[in-house]
Amino acid sequence: MRRVTLTQYLIEQQRAGRINADLRLLIEVVARAVKAISVNVSKGALADLLGEAGTDNIQGEAQKKLDVIANEILFQANEWGGHLAAMASEEVEEVHQIPFDYPRGGYLLLFDPLDGSSNIDVNISVGTIFSVLRNPGKDTEPSEQSFLQPGREQVAAGYALYGPSTLLILTVGNGVHGFTLDREMGSFAYTHPFMTIPVETHEYAINASNARHWEPPVQRYVAELQQGSTGPRGKDFNMRWVASMVADVHRILTRGGIFMYPMDEKCRKQGGKLRLMYEANPMAMLVEQAGGAATTGRERILDVVPHKLHQRVPVILGSASEVERVAAYHREG
Numbered sequence: 632m633r634r635v636t637l638t639q640y641l642i643e644q645q646r647a648g649r650i651n652a653d654l655r656l657l658i659e660v661v662a663r664a665v666k667a668i669s670v671n672v673s674k675g676a677l678a679d680l681l682g683e684a685g686t687d688n689i690q691g692e693a694q695k696k697l698d699v700i701a702n703e704i705l706f707q708a709n710e711w712g713g714h715l716a717a718m719a720s721e722e723v724e725e726v727h728q729i730p731f732d733y734p735r736g737g738y739l740l741l742f743d744p745l746d747g748s749s750n751i752d753v754n755i756s757v758g759t760i761f762s763v764l765r766n767p768g769k770d771t772e773p774s775e776q777s778f779l780q781p782g783r784e785q786v787a788a789g790y791a792l793y794g795p796s797t798l799l800i801l802t803v804g805n806g807v808h809g810f811t812l813d814r815e816m817g818s819f820a821y822t823h824p825f826m827t828i829p830v831e832t833h834e835y836a837i838n839a840s841n842a843r844h845w846e847p848p849v850q851r852y853v854a855e856l857q858q859g860s861t862g863p864r865g866k867d868f869n870m871r872w873v874a875s876m877v878a879d880v881h882r883i884l885t886r887g888g889i890f891m892y893p894m895d896e897k898c899r900k901q902g903g904k905l906r907l908m909y910e911a912n913p914m915a916m917l918v919e920q921a922g923g924a925a926t927t928g929r930e931r932i933l934d935v936v937p938h939k940l941h942q943r944v945p946v947i948l949g950s951a952s953e954v955e956r957v958a959a960y961h962r963e964g
């Protein structure tokens with residue numbers, strides 16, 4: 632069976648005027664890096680790739696070997712193409728500048744190289760999340776300030792999911808499109824055109840061990856879900872929590888539902904658990920492009936004006952009606 636590849640899809644997007652040659656190259660290069668990360672993730676213990684790297688990242692979290700490897704793969708793949716002005720990563724405190732021997736382009740790339748690191752050693756799906764912004768200035772060395780744009784300014788966003796199949800899910804602002812890595816061919820096949828979040832849902836995803844730390848609106852919402860058919864919702868809900876945001880969001884893009892890592896007393900000082908610039912923003916763009924919604928509880932995620940690169944935010948995203956209900960409970964106090 633002849634399938635459209637990612638390359639062909641991107642060329643068609645370029646012909647339709649939705650992306651330019653540099654953005655096409657950028658996405659192709661990210662996809663190439665994703666293939667390399669996928670190879671490493673699947674080797675696991677065979678190549679001694681499980682476990683800790685022995686270092687901490689900027690978030691004060693112990694880095695896994697694969698966090699470090701995935702980060703290196705993305706930096707190296709994206710340095711030389713001439714499409715980027717700079718990069719930023721969950722794993723590195725400062726902006727990553729393009730080495731002087733390479734040309735510079737007009738885009739900024741941000742990523743969470745390996746999302747769901749706690750799942751690496753137990754052989755559960757992990758992912759990569761990325762976000763693309765325009766470089767607002769003409770500086771050859773963009774500062775942190777250049778990155779601090781609200782998520783609605785993203786020109787592209789996506790994630791890779793390293794599961795039973797490796798998937799690349801992408802938006803350039805014209806819906807959400809999914810590609811499956813064909814390992815024999817070495818290319819991504821266009822398998823999931825125009826993904827949309829089903830409106831009707833019976834599933835929610837939240838780390839319920841934090842229940843006692845949640846704010847009252849989230850406690851109320853989850854309590855109502857748990858009352859099922861005997862409560863105000865009049866139907867039973869099911870709960871899922873992979874603890875890899877990529878996998879949890881992919882389930883929601885596939886069969887609907889709501890994902891929450893809300894504000895709680897444990898993470899209040901940091902502003903939330905998940906990172907705005909390379910976790911919440913790209914996922915919010917994808918979810919909105921798929922017909923869903925994404926809020927902090929009090930504000931649309933894509934409207935949050937960032938004040939620092941590694942800023943954290945509360946995240947509530949998924950089927951629009953459920954997300955709107957949680958936001959309404961926040962407004963009611």
Ligand code: AHG
Nearest residue numbers: 743745746747748749838874875876
């Ligand atoms: P990362 O591995 O990039 O640090 O991100 C982990 C995040 C996210 O993927 C997931 O939804 C959440 O942390 C899991 O948190 P809990 O361990 O509290 O369940």
Ligand code: MN
Nearest residue numbers: 743745746747
């Ligand atoms: Mn993450």
Ligand code: MN
Nearest residue numbers: 721743745746
């Ligand atoms: Mn990570």
